[in-house]
Amino acid sequence: GENVEQHPSTLSVQEGDSAVIKCTYSDSASNYFPWYKQELGKGPQLIIDIRSNVGEKKDQRIAVTLNKTAKHFSLHITETQPEDSAVYFCAALSGYSTLTFGKGTMLLVSP
């Protein structure tokens, strides 16, 4: 089955800095890669996703890149703000399967 590794487990940045979270996957058949943001006491919120036929996708301050050859994908947050502080999960989906999640990254943005 699919295995997703996520790094780092914690990330502390100053407000205005950029933050990068990286994930690798094992199943070359995986073709859908969502990112979720989970604030304390809330459910995971889908913030951006990418499909295997695309190399990069942007949505305002958030971008995701995918390298199919290396089997890794990354989340980039620019101009971080305190409200970006949360746990971020990457995930991968292969064929008619279910989502496999990474272990999560706790992002702390200090004012």
Added chain:
Amino acid sequence: DTEVTQTPKHLVMGMTNKKSLKCEQHMGHRAMYWYKQKAKKPPELMFVYSYEKLSINESVPSRFSPECPNSSLLNLHLHALQPEDSALYLCASSQVRGSVYEQYFGPGTRLTVT
């Protein structure tokens, strides 16, 4: 609208109680999911319903019993739970089961078993 609603928000139950968690979506999605999430861990899949039929049961103990009464509703019936079942229970839905369709989560039910 990408809203999945769950009730109740919080639930405290004894080990001999019977309770139910409810989930609802009105996005026309035909795949619905139950996940269990422990603190500082990713969501862990429990059940998947596809077109109102149970398609995946991830070896979940029988004290958890899912039900999908119609395409918008998903229930999780709880009976004789153990303290280690205390967790955040998340419902999610997607257009259909499978790849390239976004999966949206509800806010969860925080369950405490005493």
